[in-house]
Amino acid sequence: MEIELILKYISRHIDLSDKEKSILVEHVKVRDYLKGQFIVQQGDVCKYESYVISGCAKTFFIDQEGNEHVVMFAIENWWTADLGSFITQQPADYNVQCLEKTKVAQFSHTSLEQLYAQIPKLERFFRIIIQNAFVASQKRIVRNLSLTAKERYLIFREQYPDIEQRVPQYLIASYLGITKQFLSKIRAELIMEN
Amino acid sequence: MEIELILKYISRHIDLSDKEKSILVEHVKVRDYLKGQFIVQQGDVCKYESYVISGCAKTFFIDQEGNEHVVMFAIENWWTADLGSFITQQPADYNVQCLEKTKVAQFSHTSLEQLYAQIPKLERFFRIIIQNAFVASQKRIVRNLSLTAKERYLIFREQYPDIEQRVPQYLIASYLGITKQFLSKIRAELIMEN
DNA sequence: AAAGGAAGTGAAACTAGATTAACAAAATCT
DNA sequence: AGATTTTGTTAATCTAGTTTCACTTCCTTT
Numbered sequence: 001m002e003i004e005l006i007l008k009y010i011s012r013h014i015d016l017s018d019k020e021k022s023i024l025v026e027h028v029k030v031r032d033y034l035k036g037q038f039i040v041q042q043g044d045v046c047k048y049e050s051y052v053i054s055g056c057a058k059t060f061f062i063d064q065e066g067n068e069h070v071v072m073f074a075i076e077n078w079w080t081a082d083l084g085s086f087i088t089q090q091p092a093d094y095n096v097q098c099l100e101k102t103k104v105a106q107f108s109h110t111s112l113e114q115l116y117a118q119i120p121k122l123e124r125f126f127r128i129i130i131q132n133a134f135v136a137s138q139k140r141i142v143r144n145l146s147l148t149a150k151e152r153y154l155i156f157r158e159q160y161p162d163i164e165q166r167v168p169q170y171l172i173a174s175y176l177g178i179t180k181q182f183l184s185k186i187r188a189e190l191i192m193e194n
Numbered sequence: 195m196e197i198e199l200i201l202k203y204i205s206r207h208i209d210l211s212d213k214e215k216s217i218l219v220e221h222v223k224v225r226d227y228l229k230g231q232f233i234v235q236q237g238d239v240c241k242y243e244s245y246v247i248s249g250c251a252k253t254f255f256i257d258q259e260g261n262e263h264v265v266m267f268a269i270e271n272w273w274t275a276d277l278g279s280f281i282t283q284q285p286a287d288y289n290v291q292c293l294e295k296t297k298v299a300q301f302s303h304t305s306l307e308q309l310y311a312q313i314p315k316l317e318r319f320f321r322i323i324i325q326n327a328f329v330a331s332q333k334r335i336v337r338n339l340s341l342t343a344k345e346r347y348l349i350f351r352e353q354y355p356d357i358e359q360r361v362p363q364y365l366i367a368s369y370l371g372i373t374k375q376f377l378s379k380i381r382a383e384l385i386m387e388n
Numbered sequence: 389a390a391a392g393g394a395a396g397t398g399a400a401a402c403t404a405g406a407t408t409a410a411c412a413a414a415a416t417c418t
Numbered sequence: 419a420g421a422t423t424t425t426g427t428t429a430a431t432c433t434a435g436t437t438t439c440a441c442t443t444c445c446t447t448t
Contacts, residue, residue, distance in 0.1 A: 362394085362395060362396090363395070363396065364394095364395065364396080374395085374396070374397090375396090375397080375398080375399095377396095378396060378397050378398080379397085379398080381396095381397095382397075382398085
């Protein structure tokens with residue numbers, strides 16, 4: 001069933017015995033969300049790290065002026081949470097909202113600490129996952145500082161073609177740090193250019 | 195001596211036995227750099243994760259147009275490396291250059307893998323360190339997307355007052371993603387305002 | 389102390405991207 | 419199928435931040 005997926009995914013990075021797999025499974029909750037539902041809400045403590053089995057979600061926040069900013073998307077095989085809130089168990093800065101019917105596998109904070117104690121290899125697993133996320137995050141900062149909106153859009157399209165198909169344009173604009181009008185202009189230019 | 199510092203720092207997050215401490219010490223190299231020297235050079239493989247014992251370094255890269263972009267600073271008790279390069283052992287995208295005479299404790303890639311094998315708790319340590327770095331990186335993205343240059347400068351000043359003192363303004367401007375002229379203008383405005 | 393480079397300031401002209409507003413096209417609902 | 423809401427487009431005006439260039443101040447180094 002669905003749980004197999006996450007075990008397989010974890011096994012890409014570390015080896016798990018059958019015993020360990022069953023311990024893990026005991027601590028995971030699979031949960032379904034409808035389109036529009038929130039996995040995390042700004043102000044609440046982020047209770048889970050969620051692994052997306054199917055569907056799609058956006059992480060965003062609302063700034064002082066009431067504008068929405070998309071921080072990241074998550075699709076199949078990605079993790080999503082307000083990690084800062086999850087780690088510290090303080091109120092979340094971000095919202096995570098489903099853009100489609102979405103199925104996730106969730107680890108609570110206490111479950112995860114117990115899992116770390118029982119399966120120390122999981123520390124390695126999450127270290128690797130987060131290391132990669134950090135490197136990607138740094139690259140994004142660099143791109144935001146050194147590239148134009150058009151260049152960033154082209155890279156996004158190339159890097160996440162699947163996300164581009166599934167997500168409305170104005171959310172992609174927000175992720176890129178531009179307005180939907182400007183993205184629309186960029187797209188019109190790109191069509192002209194060839 | 196200096197090595198004590200890093201052991202103390204690690205002990206803030208995990209408990210190390212004397213045995214483990216001595217294993218660790220065997221794998222660390224302390225190295226001194228002069229002002230201007232490079233810890234990592236764009237194009238080379240990043241051989242070490244470096245923990246700054248004293249001094250200060252900048253991580254930066256040169257874009258297509260030849261402009262320098264500061265990605266981050268590192269002072270006492272910070273880690274520095276091109277983590278992407280270090281993990282994959284592929285050529286580095288970034289340079290790490292000392293802004294002062296700088297003393298670091300370095301872990302090579304193979305040393306670190308051996309340490310992970312011998313002291314599994316270190317996986318936990320680095321997971322926590324990188325988790326925090328990732329959260330900070332995400333926050334920086336969010337600030338870059340939602341705040342003006344002036345707001346970002348004020349936050350930077352508050353968050354890293356020590357760095358602001360030690361580092362030339364034009365590097366801070368670069369870190370903030372603006373020109374030195376514009377930072378100068380912001381500073382003039384701030385002085386006017388009170 | 390003089391000289392030369394590195395860092396910081398100021399001002400004018402410019403541009404990437406924002407804002408506003410009006411409209412068009414899809415998607416969703418009844 | 420028609421109505422309503424959600425997305426996407428176009429265009430005019432505006433602004434935060436850039437660019438260029440000239441000038442100043444501050445470090446170094448001799």
